[in-house]
Amino acid sequence: MVAGVEARVTRALGAARFGLLLVLFFRLAAGLFAQSAGSEEGRSRFCAVDIFVDSKTTPLAAYQLEFTVTNGATRIVGIEGGEHPAFREAPFYDPKAMQNERVVIASFNTGTNLPSGKSRVATIHLQTTETNTLQCELRLQAAADAQGTRVVAEASFEERKSK
Amino acid sequence: MRVPDDHEGRGDEGLEAPPELVSALKRLRQRRPVIPPTVDEAMFRAARRHLGEHGDKGAVATGFGLLSKLLREFRALSPWVAATAVVVAGFLAIHFLLGRPRALVEQKPTKPVESAGVEQGSSGERAARQNPESRPLDIVDALRLAKRLESGPVRESRWDVNRDGVVDGRDVQTIVVRAVRLEKGGRS
Numbered sequence: 001m002v003a004g005v006e007a008r009v010t011r012a013l014g015a016a017r018f019g020l021l022l023v024l025f026f027r028l029a030a031g032l033f034a035q036s037a038g039s040e041e042g043r044s045r046f047c048a049v050d051i052f053v054d055s056k057t058t059p060l061a062a063y064q065l066e067f068t069v070t071n072g073a074t075r076i077v078g079i080e081g082g083e084h085p086a087f088r089e090a091p092f093y094d095p096k097a098m099q100n101e102r103v104v105i106a107s108f109n110t111g112t113n114l115p116s117g118k119s120r121v122a123t124i125h126l127q128t129t130e131t132n133t134l135q136c137e138l139r140l141q142a143a144a145d146a147q148g149t150r151v152v153a154e155a156s157f158e159e160r161k162s163k
Numbered sequence: 164m165r166v167p168d169d170h171e172g173r174g175d176e177g178l179e180a181p182p183e184l185v186s187a188l189k190r191l192r193q194r195r196p197v198i199p200p201t202v203d204e205a206m207f208r209a210a211r212r213h214l215g216e217h218g219d220k221g222a223v224a225t226g227f228g229l230l231s232k233l234l235r236e237f238r239a240l241s242p243w244v245a246a247t248a249v250v251v252a253g254f255l256a257i258h259f260l261l262g263r264p265r266a267l268v269e270q271k272p273t274k275p276v277e278s279a280g281v282e283q284g285s286s287g288e289r290a291a292r293q294n295p296e297s298r299p300l301d302i303v304d305a306l307r308l309a310k311r312l313e314s315g316p317v318r319e320s321r322w323d324v325n326r327d328g329v330v331d332g333r334d335v336q337t338i339v340v341r342a343v344r345l346e347k348g349g350r351s
Contacts, residue, residue: 014236014239014240017236017240018240018243022247061306062302062303062305062306063302064301064302064303064342064343092302092339092340092342092343093343094343094344094345096345097345100345102345103343103345104342104343104344104345105343106301106302106305106339106342106343107302108302108303108305108306108309110306110309110310110313141301142301142302142303143303144302144303144306148303148306148307148310150303
């Protein structure tokens with residue numbers, strides 16, 4: 001009977017040791033992952049992407065566009081307004097976009113001093129890795145003139161060159 | 164129970180070992196017994212035989228037995244360990260190979276947007292005017308409402324987007340918030 005109990009205890013000990021071994025393996029793996037993530041973060045860089053809307057000859061009073069970073073290692077960290085006084089204030093956006101890769105930005109101005117042609121309407125700041133080349137998508141959802149009439153416009157983006 | 168303290172009242176009395184004992188101990192250190200390796204081996208074999216006869220009980224009882232038992236268990240577990248190592252190695256390989264940032268330059272050109280082809284006076288626009296919520300509200304709706312509010316109070320209930328009974332700047336704000344809202348935490 002004692003031998004039976006001992007055998008059971010031995011088996012249990014064996015299983016426990018095996019479990020411990022597994023835990024140890026995964027701890028090591030997790031450590032490696034953390035180390036890799038840390039080093040990735042350590043090599044991160046910040047960049048700015050200028051967003052342009054070209055409404056040709058029509059004065060632009062409102063725009064709404066969707067900006068998406070398509071390479072996973074890049075995150076949105078800040079959004080600021082454009083160059084023209086009509087859109088100098090930061091556009092509207094969902095705060096959930098911060099630290100994520102997608103944002104919808106929109107802005108309007110009811111004044112008469114409005115930009116026409118190609119104008120920088122916003123700048124999006126991103127955090128990415130040194131090795132990562134920026135890969136983004138931009139989709140203009142809406143644009144309107146001073147009367148609130150929807151107009152045809154073109155949106156584009158350009159990574160700002162660091163000085 | 165208190166352990167009797169033998170030091171009490173005795174001082175340093177009797178701390179000196181007898182000279183015979185001291186000299187005997189010194190002799191013992193000088194003359195070390197020489198054990199030939201054959202005897203060592205024989206003892207080792209006898210011990211193994213003995214532990215083998217006594218089975219697990221004997222093995223657990225001694226340090227050597229415990230060690231040999233652990234080694235046996237490790238040998239039994241080694242296929243599992245190897246399998247786990249393979250799984251972990253595969254996992255790491257996948258992570259490092261697929262997790263590498265793609266060095267790809269791609270700027271998809273944006274198409275000119277006609278905002279669903281809506282022009283003022285078209286049927287789509289009329290439908291949207293009748294019920295602004297029949298399609299997703301966007302920044303153009305906010306602009307139109309803001310402009311109308313600038314020229315005077317708006318009484319049409321369809322512009323009361325936030326359902327507070329008044330059409331004002333808060334409705335403009337609500338439209339803007341809806342327009343830029345991300346459904347799932349910013350992820351597409």
